[in-house]
Amino acid sequence: MDGRAASPIDYIVAKGGSELPEMRRMTMGFGEAVTTCITGFAEFSGRASRSEFWWFCLFVFLMSLVAEFVGYQVFPADPAAAQMVPAILELIFLVPFLAAGARRLHDTGRSGWWLLLILTGVGTVLLVVWWVLGSQRERNIHGAPPARAGP
Numbered sequence: 350m351d352g353r354a355a356s357p358i359d360y361i362v363a364k365g366g367s368e369l370p371e372m373r374r375m376t377m378g379f380g381e382a383v384t385t386c387i388t389g390f391a392e393f394s395g396r397a398s399r400s401e402f403w404w405f406c407l408f409v410f411l412m413s414l415v416a417e418f419v420g421y422q423v424f425p426a427d428p429a430a431a432q433m434v435p436a437i438l439e440l441i442f443l444v445p446f447l448a449a450g451a452r453r454l455h456d457t458g459r460s461g462w463w464l465l466l467i468l469t470g471v472g473t474v475l476l477v478v479w480w481v482l483g484s485q486r487e488r489n490i491h492g493a494p495p496a497r498a499g500p
Contacts, residue, residue, distance in 0.1 A: 376400040383408045390445040393461055397452035398495040402480060405449050409442045450476070455491035456484045 377385065382404035386397075413435050420434030451461030457479050466472025484494055 396456040402453040
């Protein structure tokens with residue numbers, strides 16, 4: 350190598366693609382991710398893959414858009430009441446989102462307590478960077494790497 354860190358793609362190419370099936374097991378589809386996060390809504394232990402976390406974030410975002418639309422259709426003359434519909438939905442999804450965020454931090458080798466950075470506003474940027482980072486391939490103090498059943 351030329352002194353730079355090897356990327357995951359370099360690693361897969363060097364292994365002749367033998368790691369590709371393992372990487373596919375670590376990804377989740379949209380429905381599976383939503384189901385996992387909703388059914389384990391208060392599960393702050395364990396690890397969550399990037400796909401699980403980001404699919405769930407997309408689900409919450411889309412549900413918020415739908416709730417906002419419904420709010421303005423149901424309460425067209427009262428914007429304050431219309432805003433209550435998405436606010437209630439976001440409160441419902443707060444604990445599942447925090448749990449998924451904590452599990453995602455665990456997957457990168459960090460404590461879930463780092464979620465408190467959300468309270469600073471600026472710390473949210475750091476959290477997003479950590480959530481985007483790849484998973485630790487090896488077991489860490491939070492458990493084994495996330496892997497779904499099946500091929």
